[in-house]
Amino acid sequence: MNYPIPDSTQEIMNWQQKPVVDEEMVAAAIAGVIKIVSSQGQSLDELTAQVLADDPLLSKQQRRWLSQVVTQAWDSFA
Template identity: 65%
Template structure:
């Protein structure tokens, strides 16, 4: 991966300044998982946040993202 995994919310937000590609999305997901773990959140809490209604993603997209986050959670040590 060409991008470091973000270590804090500010670094995740800074990724918005980059062109979106698979590596940026993967880095953002990995960063959110690591930040959530450092805050003591469980996978269930994180996926509940992913599923929360927002104006960016529709329900089907949020469900898809939830599955990706769950898979990444299990594979990131």
């Protein structure tokens, strides 16, 4: 993986300056979010509720898909 797993939301936000987003960046961001929220004591249920919350950026179908990806990633870290 070309991107280290971020340790903070600021590191993830700094990636907005990158001109290209690729699969590795997305995977590292998902891993970073899981790392951050679990270190803050949040559960998978809390994280998926946040992912599934209504948001203008992603459609309902995209949020469901992302929720499944996050769940699979969470399970692989457990």
